[in-house]
Amino acid sequence: MDCLLEVEGLRTAQLGPLDLCLQAGELVQISGASGSGKSLLLRALADLDPSSGAVRLAGQDREGIEPPDWRRQVAYVPAETAWWASEVAEHFPSGWDKGQALAWLERFSLPEESLRWEIERLSSGERQRLGLLRAFLNRPRVLLLDEPTANLDLENTRRIERAVRSYLAEGGAGALWVSHDTLQRSRLGGRILEIRGGRLV
Amino acid sequence: MSVISLSAWDLSLAALLVVALAGLTLWARLGVGRSLLIAGVRTVLQLLLVGLVLQALFDHAQLGWVALMALVMLAIAGYEVMARQERRFAGIWGYGIGAATMFVSAFAVTVLALTTMVGPTPWWEPQYAIPLLGMLLGNTMTGIALGLDRLTQTVWRERRVIEGRLALGDTWVSATATMRREAARSGLMPTINAMAAAGVVSLPGMMTGQILAGVPPVEAVKYQILIMFLIAAGTGFGALGAVWLASKRLFDQRSRLRLDRLRPVRRG
Incomplete structure (x- = not known):
């Protein structure tokens, strides 16, 4: 079987060795006690933290791909998204497609005006939906979701779950999802891997 | 070009001003009297030292x-x-x-x-x-x-x-x-x-x-x-x-x- 994202003998300062095979369209959940290294695993895969071992995207070695290209394709979305300019659309990747953005806004139940909303006035639910949307505009092939719905109400949580599901279904992308919430785990379904003692079990 | 050379007496008079200032800060309990005096002594020693070094350097250019x-x-x-x-x-x-x-x-x-x-x-x-x-x-x-x-x-x-x-x-x-x-x-x-x-x-x-x-x-x-x-x-x-x-x-x-x-x- 072919892996979309293939990890072999991944090691970081705290983790490893880890092996993992994520297939196209698949959602794999990562669980583990707090401090077990779930975020560290996602950060290492996005190449935000140093790691050794082999990481391949559709058979291509990570070392052969420029870091910005890798991170656009293997998108890390943290529990708290970062904003630095004053309006929403200023945070979108250069050359973003308006039609695509509008389609995503609709699915996230956000109006078109939200592209010009001020960051200061966004609610946490809006921030997380727009943060995910911003990552979708890069058309990533792997989503690394680090508790993207932490601190959100059920309605916003559901919206994000549905959006990710439909993104995976139509584009052949895969996702690793870190979640603490047991109800969310059963809603999401799929394989669940646990990190224990720095290893995946 | 001429410079009026300063005597040790001239410098002592200037130093008296610093000592007077130290006395005043002591009286006002600013707590800097000691460091003021130490800094004054350091100024004298460091500048004298660098003056000697420069003199030696100029003599053996x-x-x-x-x-x-x-x-x-x-x-x-x-x-x-x-x-x-x-x-x-x-x-x-x-x-x-x-x-x-x-x-x-x-x-x-x-x-x-x-x-x-x-x-x-x-x-x-x-x-x-x-x-x-x-x-x-x-x-x-x-x-x-x-x-x-x-x-x-x-x-x-x-x-x-x-x-x-x-x-x-x-x-x-x-x-x-x-x-x-x-x-x-x-x-x-x-x-x-x-x-x-x-x-x-x-x-x-x-x-x-x-x-x-x-x-x-x-x-x-x-x-x-x-x-x-x-x-x-x-x-x-x-x-x-x-x-x-x-x-x-x-x-x-x-x-x-x-x-x-x-x-x-x-x-x-």
């Missing part, structure tokens, strides 16, 4: 001795830059970035000025070389220290934003553009302010000194202008270089933000 003096000055300035960083780089980089950029900027500008503008014979004549280098090092030191400190502080504070931008596919260069600009600006500001205020708000020290020594004011002004421009160039190139080197060092070859290359801050 040899390139080797001048170069040694210059290197000692650079080494101390490098240490000063490092000591002024709240979040300094770990290992040799903490010292190296400041010292290397000061070497390039202050040294290069001094040598350029000596060989093309001032033109003493020989070009390393200590009477010109050492004061010029001293003024340049003193100013580039401040600019570089300010620029580096601002850079590491902002990058540390904005680490989430930087990593957020990297995660969206930005390069480290564009993810840190505003922070690098801000850091370079804060390194340059003191020099720009000093140039803008020169002669209006303050009479620069070197010019004042030359005038006291009997140099015609217009000659002293010409020297001051030269020095101001050299300082601006040295500080500017130094601060820009230091900020660029430091930002490169904050990221690795896979453009990952490496805050682990900074030493942890000691509080207290």
Whole structure:
């Protein structure tokens, strides 16, 4: 079987060795006690933290791909998204497609005006939906979701779950999802891997 | 040109003023009387020492001795830059970035000025070389220290934003553009302010000194202008270089933000 994202003998300062095979369209959940290294695993895969071992995207070695290209394709979305300019659309990747953005806004139940909303006035639910949307505009092939719905109400949580599901279904992308919430785990379904003692079990 | 030589008696009178000030601060319980006196004693000892060193250097004007003096000055300035960083780089980089950029900027500008503008014979004549280098090092030191400190502080504070931008596919260069600009600006500001205020708000020290020594004011002004421009160039190139080197060092070859290359801050 072919892996979309293939990890072999991944090691970081705290983790490893880890092996993992994520297939196209698949959602794999990562669980583990707090401090077990779930975020560290996602950060290492996005190449935000140093790691050794082999990481391949559709058979291509990570070392052969420029870091910005890798991170656009293997998108890390943290529990708290970062904003630095004053309006929403200023945070979108250069050359973003308006039609695509509008389609995503609709699915996230956000109006078109939200592209010009001020960051200061966004609610946490809006921030997380727009943060995910911003990552979708890069058309990533792997989503690394680090508790993207932490601190959100059920309605916003559901919206994000549905959006990710439909993104995976139509584009052949895969996702690793870190979640603490047991109800969310059963809603999401799929394989669940646990990190224990720095290893995946 | 003549200078009125100061006697030990003249200096003692000036010292009495400091002692009187110390007495007043003691009476007002400012708690600085002791450090004021110690600082006064240090001034006397350090300046006498450097006066003797300079006298010896002038008497034995040899390139080797001048170069040694210059290197000692650079080494101390490098240490000063490092000591002024709240979040300094770990290992040799903490010292190296400041010292290397000061070497390039202050040294290069001094040598350029000596060989093309001032033109003493020989070009390393200590009477010109050492004061010029001293003024340049003193100013580039401040600019570089300010620029580096601002850079590491902002990058540390904005680490989430930087990593957020990297995660969206930005390069480290564009993810840190505003922070690098801000850091370079804060390194340059003191020099720009000093140039803008020169002669209006303050009479620069070197010019004042030359005038006291009997140099015609217009000659002293010409020297001051030269020095101001050299300082601006040295500080500017130094601060820009230091900020660029430091930002490169904050990221690795896979453009990952490496805050682990900074030493942890000691509080207290």
